Amino acid sequence: DSGVTQTPKHLITATGQRVTLRCSPRSGDLSVYWYQQSLDQGLQFLIHYYNGEERAKGNILERFSAQQFPDLHSELNLSSLELGDSALYFCASSSAPYTEAFFGQGTRLTVV
Amino acid sequence: EDQVTQSPEALRLQEGESSSLNCSYTVSGLRGLFWYRQDPGKGPEFLFTLYSAGEEKEKERLKATLTKKESFLHITAPKPEDSATYLCAVKRGGAGGTSYGKLTFGQGTILTVHP
Numbered sequence: 001d002s003g004v005t006q007t008p009k010h011l012i013t014a015t016g017q018r019v020t021l022r023c024s025p026r027s028g029d030l031s032v033y034w035y036q037q038s039l040d041q042g043l044q045f046l047i048h049y050y051n052g053e054e055r056a057k058g059n060i061l062e063r064f065s066a067q068q069f070p071d072l073h074s075e076l077n078l079s080s081l082e083l084g085d086s087a088l089y090f091c092a093s094s095s096a097p098y099t100e101a102f103f104g105q106g107t108r109l110t111v112v
Numbered sequence: 113e114d115q116v117t118q119s120p121e122a123l124r125l126q127e128g129e130s131s132s133l134n135c136s137y138t139v140s141g142l143r144g145l146f147w148y149r150q151d152p153g154k155g156p157e158f159l160f161t162l163y164s165a166g167e168e169k170e171k172e173r174l175k176a177t178l179t180k181k182e183s184f185l186h187i188t189a190p191k192p193e194d195s196a197t198y199l200c201a202v203k204r205g206g207a208g209g210t211s212y213g214k215l216t217f218g219q220g221t222i223l224t225v226h227p
Binding site: 002004031033035042043045048050055056057058088090092094097098099100101102103104105106108 | 201
């Protein structure tokens with residue numbers, strides 16, 4: 001158990017809908033990251049928050065947004081969903097930006 | 113742009129047959145190289161961090177080494193439970209920009225150990 005908790009574990013939704021994925025980082029970790037993993041793309045970095053502030057952005061679509069709350073938990077919002085958004089979405093956390101990141105078990109999103 | 117290339121893509125071993133996985137990287141100002149293990153449908157599990165060339169880390173049957181251009185994950189006398197995808201990733205230095213804290217992953221090596 002990495003100490004990073006993600007909910008829900010599975011999500012099935014229709015095209016055009018909006019979903020919210022939730023992440024609770026390890027106790028004391030200030031950095032939270034979101035990654036997307038699909039079969040053909042591997043693990044792709046989406047966004048990094050540090051102590052409530054956005055610090056880095058990857059190839060995150062404009063339809064996707066994230067935030068980190070004062071209690072350090074984070075949410076990833078995906079809107080206007082398309083079939084191609086079906087993937088595993090992982091949250092990770094680390095004590096500082098350059099230290100090792102610990103991953104949650106992921107949310108498997110299926111868009112139908 | 114940072115690049116991580118892992119080889120081979122897949123490796124099949126017999127139980128007890130030692131081998132090595134390779135990770136070649138190109139990054140501007142390496143801040144750390146990380147090895148993870150991932151089981152199907154699960155999140156990556158952290159194994160090792162290496163920060164500078166010449167550094168080595170060991171854990172049970174696994175040993176990771178780092179040079180200025182590549183890293184190796186040596187597996188000694190593997191067991192079937194070592195079967196998984198092994199991922200290598202790098203973080204670059206610099207406190208700003210679009211890569212701050214970002215892990216750039218390789219495509220992984222799928223290891224299968226037969227009893």
